[in-house]
Amino acid sequence: MAELLPTIKSPEDLQNFTTAQLNQLAGEIREVLCNLVATRTAHFASNLGVVELCIALHRTFDFKQDRLIWDTGHQVYPHKLVTGRYDQFNTMRTKGGLMGYPNPSESPYDLFMTGHAGASVSTVMGLASGDYLAGHGDRHAVAVIGDGAFPCGMVFEALNNAKTLKGNLIIILNDNKMSICPRVGGVADYFDRLRMNPFYTGFKHEIVKALNMVPVFGDPTERFLAQLKEGVKAGLHGGMLFEELGVNYIGPIDGHNIPLLRKYLEMVKLQKGPTLLHVVTEKGHGYDPAAEDPVYYHTPPAICKPGDAKEEEKREGSKAYTNYARDAIAGAMRRNEKVTVLTAAMCQGTKMEPLRDEFGDRFFDTGICESHTVAFAAGQAKAGLRPVVNIYSTFLQRSFDQVFQEVALQDLPVVFTMDRAGITAADGPTHHGMYDVGYMRMFPNMIVMAPGDADELTAMIDFAVEADHPTAIRYPKTNAENIKRDRAPLELGKAEVLKRGQDGAVICYGAQLSEAKKAVELLSKDGLDITLVNARFVKPFDAETILPILRESPFVITVEEGALLTGFGSALLEEAADAGVDASHVKRLGIPDVFVQHGDRAEILAELQLDSLGIATVCRQLAGVERKVSSSH
Ligand SMILES: Cc1ncc(C[n+]2csc(CCOP(=O)(O)OP(=O)(O)O)c2C)c(N)n1
Ligand SMILES: CC(=O)[C@@H](O)[C@H](O)COP(=O)(O)O
Ligand SMILES: [Mg+2]
Numbered sequence: 001m002a003e004l005l006p007t008i009k010s011p012e013d014l015q016n017f018t019t020a021q022l023n024q025l026a027g028e029i030r031e032v033l034c035n036l037v038a039t040r041t042a043h044f045a046s047n048l049g050v051v052e053l054c055i056a057l058h059r060t061f062d063f064k065q066d067r068l069i070w071d072t073g074h075q076v077y078p079h080k081l082v083t084g085r086y087d088q089f090n091t092m093r094t095k096g097g098l099m100g101y102p103n104p105s106e107s108p109y110d111l112f113m114t115g116h117a118g119a120s121v122s123t124v125m126g127l128a129s130g131d132y133l134a135g136h137g138d139r140h141a142v143a144v145i146g147d148g149a150f151p152c153g154m155v156f157e158a159l160n161n162a163k164t165l166k167g168n169l170i171i172i173l174n175d176n177k178m179s180i181c182p183r184v185g186g187v188a189d190y191f192d193r194l195r196m197n198p199f200y201t202g203f204k205h206e207i208v209k210a211l212n213m214v215p216v217f218g219d220p221t222e223r224f225l226a227q228l229k230e231g232v233k234a235g236l237h238g239g240m241l242f243e244e245l246g247v248n249y250i251g252p253i254d255g256h257n258i259p260l261l262r263k264y265l266e267m268v269k270l271q272k273g274p275t276l277l278h279v280v281t282e283k284g285h286g287y288d289p290a291a292e293d294p295v296y297y298h299t300p301p302a303i304c305k306p307g308d309a310k311e312e313e314k315r316e317g318s319k320a321y322t323n324y325a326r327d328a329i330a331g332a333m334r335r336n337e338k339v340t341v342l343t344a345a346m347c348q349g350t351k352m353e354p355l356r357d358e359f360g361d362r363f364f365d366t367g368i369c370e371s372h373t374v375a376f377a378a379g380q381a382k383a384g385l386r387p388v389v390n391i392y393s394t395f396l397q398r399s400f401d402q403v404f405q406e407v408a409l410q411d412l413p414v415v416f417t418m419d420r421a422g423i424t425a426a427d428g429p430t431h432h433g434m435y436d437v438g439y440m441r442m443f444p445n446m447i448v449m450a451p452g453d454a455d456e457l458t459a460m461i462d463f464a465v466e467a468d469h470p471t472a473i474r475y476p477k478t479n480a481e482n483i484k485r486d487r488a489p490l491e492l493g494k495a496e497v498l499k500r501g502q503d504g505a506v507i508c509y510g511a512q513l514s515e516a517k518k519a520v521e522l523l524s525k526d527g528l529d530i531t532l533v534n535a536r537f538v539k540p541f542d543a544e545t546i547l548p549i550l551r552e553s554p555f556v557i558t559v560e561e562g563a564l565l566t567g568f569g570s571a572l573l574e575e576a577a578d579a580g581v582d583a584s585h586v587k588r589l590g591i592p593d594v595f596v597q598h599g600d601r602a603e604i605l606a607e608l609q610l611d612s613l614g615i616a617t618v619c620r621q622l623a624g625v626e627r628k629v630s631s632s633h
Helices: 019-039 045-049 051-060 077-082 120-133 153-162 186-195 204-212 219-236 240-244 258-270 288-292 311-316 321-335 353-358 370-382 393-408 436-441 454-464 513-525 543-552 568-579 601-607 612-623 625-631
Strands: 067-070 140-146 168-175 248-254 275-280 339-343 363-365 386-392 415-419 447-449 471-474 496-499 504-509 530-534 537-539 556-563 586-591
Touching: 019 045, 019 051, 019 077, 019 258, 045 051, 045 288, 051 077, 051 140, 051 168, 051 258, 067 120, 120 140, 120 153, 120 168, 168 186, 168 258, 186 248, 186 275, 240 248, 248 258, 258 275, 321 339, 321 353, 321 386, 321 415, 321 454, 339 370, 353 363, 370 386, 370 393, 386 393, 393 415, 393 436, 415 436, 415 454, 436 447, 436 471, 436 537, 436 556, 436 568, 454 471, 504 513, 504 543, 504 612, 513 530, 513 612, 530 543, 537 568, 543 568, 556 568, 556 612, 568 586, 586 612, 601 612, 612 625
Parallel strands: 067 140, 140 168, 168 275, 248 275, 339 363, 339 386, 386 415, 415 471, 447 471, 504 530, 504 556, 556 586
Antiparallel strands: 447 537, 496 530
């Protein structure tokens, strides 16, 4: 039972806690985190790892004035607990409840709504700059960024700019040796070398002893710090990469020792100029199964007791679109040795660990560097390879310009398999994949498609790796079904008509096809005979099939799990306008011009009328069936 946590209404309540109480608080936070993931899937190992760091930060700074950004934001749960949200904590990631990321509408301690990695150093610099110009140069601005997020290009862009900053910038590098998967790349190796620093290994105890003799405030600390840093530099050139960029480097230090963290945080507060404090933590700290398998426990399914008979089953999961995509890519790689696959640190989410093992040198994990990934794939394509960029729709947004310049403009055969396209549910607005239809279809040369079911996804990937142009395929985070029908073979730019009727038409782009089909079946019980089209392609658009349906149908509904602005329905309206075809009877179902909040996927889709009942209801309204029924009474 938590004893201290319920008493904390704001971080000010931590100020009188003793070290023993702060340690007790750390234990209580971990217990609450464990209780949460027993009930639902949520970010776990990352949160366990930052408990002490979070407490020490809030004990040292006053974030009513000072600024704090947790990079990415998935490790923000302890912060939520100590900033007055303990009472609502059991609503985490449920509709209307707390968001799993920072959310300014929940608390003034959350400055930005985030979820994408790598922006923290830049935004914190902006805050520091604004505070300085507003005469609040005494405020401190702190970015906490993980070792996985650190290699993002944007972080280095910010570091490059940091020494020009007037204002106090503190970067806490939370180094737990992990991204979601084990971290990769040269920066990771560099952090490993920094850990070999005697500051962290051999001499650590000596340094801690010396620190204990140093008062926390005033000049002596600064002098001591300067000497200490010189000593470390002379020893192993630790942190020289940062020092050369004009950023003071301190560390690494143990991130699970609250008094030690406090001491160093007090010191960096006094430091002039941008400062990076390298803190070493363990992902999953305090819960052994998570510490031993932080990949699985990054976002484990609910009730993940080790040894749980169902655990293995959950690991593989039922067959989602993600699995079909993975298997189709694997098939293409087996058939054609020119096919490569690229991931930007999402090997686990895209279920590609088996591909990493099977295709060693044709599997590329670039880390959280989406822009680089796409330009890199373009280079591979130019060199004659057939790269597949397997990426979440929302994260591909980072590469908009590389999709334009390096891929589309050169007309290179890069395949984009865009996972999590649509409502991703509990992650919320930062993660829903809503915009890819628009940002892909606007570029010349692109072939842009969405499968209506599982086998179609396989067919599209097979088609894409043979295409001579860039291709994009979107699919959502859900289990994939196969729709029984006399399946039309996949043909470039051709829609599939599943059924013809005279009372109206439903044209579906993507995986809501099964819901659309159910709706059409429901409607036939009401006596409505509805045409059902599986659009397959938004580009090239099948005007030949679709425009006659527009002309002949009393109403037409387009269905897509994406933004209405720039989406499939918009493409249809553009085609109709260009061809002079009346489209005033077209109703578009999709995601309106709002940021959709987090919640249960089925619930959100139902609210958007993107399920069978919603589609059927709209059809009835357009067909006037309700009116007919009521007037017959
Ligand atoms: C731009 C972007 N790409 C990918 C992701 C997916 N993602 C979320 S957390 C994470 C790992 C981050 O590692 P790190 O920063 O070290 O934090 P840790 O989980 O280790 O605490 C990844 C790849 C993301 N959120 N944003
Ligand atoms: C923080 C982050 O961006 C990832 O952890 C994301 O939540 C993963 O999403 P999936 O659970 O859909 O793989
Ligand atoms: Mg990490």
